[in-house]
Amino acid sequence: MKLRPGGFSADRVLRKFLPRSLLGRSLLIVLVPLVLLQGVALLLFYGNHLNELSRRLAGGVAGEAGFMIDEIDRAPDMRSLIIQETDRYFQFTTVFLPNQVLRHLPPPDAPGPVDDDLARALGQEMHRPFNVAWNTAPDFIRINVQMVDGVLSIDVPRKRLYIGTFYLFLIWLIGTAGLLFGISALFLRTQVRGITRLATAAEAFGMGRDPGPIKPEGAIEVRRAATAFNRMQERLRRFLAQRTIMLAGVSHDLRTPLTRLRLSLAMLPEVEPGEMAEMTGDIAEMEQLIATYLSFARGEGSEQAxxxxxxxxxxxxxxxxxxxxxxxxxxxxxxxxxxxxxxxxxxxxxxxxxxxxxxxxxxxxxxxxxxxxxxxxxxxxxxxxxxxxxxxxxxxxxxxxxxxxxxxxxxxxxxxxxxxxxxxxxxxxxxxxxxxxxxxx
The missing domain is CATH 3.30.565.10 (Histidine kinase-like ATPase, C-terminal domain)
Known part of the structure; x- marks a missing residue:
């Protein structure tokens, strides 16, 4: 299928959103692979290592809570002692609420897969109604389990379900990406600055301004271009100076015989006034033509803007x-x-x-x-x-x-x-x- 002129074009869309400057495009070339690399690293960590750790931590908490429920079911008269011992060994804080029923809780806002993993593990261990309150306290997660005669409320420390290395890894990814991008930006800015100065000097020289020699800087190719530009400027200045000197001599050599002709006409004794005026006018026109030709050849190139x-x-x-x-x-x-x-x-x-x-x-x-x-x-x-x-x-x-x-x-x-x-x-x-x-x- 051929696109009509003015129709949709992928190249046109890319040109619309891509940076127009060389520095912007160079930084984009650096930034896109860097972001993709860090994203792949995060995905591998998040999708494999973090998920595996989350499942194991959630399974451990769910198994311990399930062990407590099973022990209470086997010995209901010793519920207080079982709660006391399990809290001491498992770092739980458990409260029994008699004659209570579970209430509906809002969806959890826990980051990562830990909420789903914990719910799945509790479902496999409890075999009874339960819910998880993630926002009750900043340091605890509350697991509510429906018992026959009430609700068992278990507060589990959040640190048992989260790993601090995930946040360290995330900070490391963002920090290293920012550091590398900053170093790349400084380096590329130095390289592009030489090209920018060369373009500015070339534009000014093309408009009749004399910026003087520019300092070569940046990569070796940019330095060569700047050096070549300086040599070109010098050759053009020398050429213009030589042409101006030559044209000044030509102007003098052409005007000298015309001046002699004008003096000779003035000294002729037997010339009609009308003829004298015509010949004088011809000489003046020749002088004007010479001045015009020389002005065109000279091109006013020596004047500075x-x-x-x-x-x-x-x-x-x-x-x-x-x-x-x-x-x-x-x-x-x-x-x-x-x-x-x-x-x-x-x-x-x-x-x-x-x-x-x-x-x-x-x-x-x-x-x-x-x-x-x-x-x-x-x-x-x-x-x-x-x-x-x-x-x-x-x-x-x-x-x-x-x-x-x-x-x-x-x-x-x-x-x-x-x-x-x-x-x-x-x-x-x-x-x-x-x-x-x-x-x-």
């Missing part, structure tokens, strides 16, 4: 956009803070707002915290982007508008991805495009 006032960052970006001619509104609560790379996020927001104001008359900028996620929205009232093209616009050099480089959204997604977040495009209610940036808060 710090706690940042998101509301103030949005205000600064909006003010710059207004100076460039944009009509923009902001909605963000005061004191909204998140850990991010501020200059990199400023570039992301600037690129997205520039893209929006080129196609729309009005732009809305907002931010809010939802759980553990920072959500920033840029909305516009432009024509929007068809659903089929929303993934294409994030690819470099595939600009949809004339004069663009196609790098604005690619740079934005690259920076947001380095923060551990993502960018989503939606239709804006009422027309236009809604860009949502989600970042870990």
């Amino acid at each position: 710090v706690p940042t006032d998101v509301a103030m960052l949005l205000e600064d970006v909006a003010a710059a956009a207004r100076r460039a001619g944009a009509t923009i509104e902001i909605g963000a609560p005061e004191g909204l803070t998140a850990t991010l790379r501020p200059e990199a996020m400023r570039r992301v927001l600037t690129n997205l707002i520039d893209n929006a104001r080129r196609h729309a008359a009005h732009v809305w900028l907002s931010a809010a915290i939802h759980g553990r996620t920072l959500r920033v929205s840029i909305e516009d009232d432009g024509p929007g982007i068809p659903t089929s093209q929303r993934e294409t616009v994030f690819r470099p050099f595939e600009a949809a508008s004339p004069g663009g480089t196609g790098l604005g959204l690619a740079i934005a997604r690259d920076i947001v991805g380095a923060h551990g977040g993502d960018i989503f495009l939606f239709d804006r209610p009422g027309g236009g495009l809604r860009v949502v940036i989600e970042l870990p808060a």
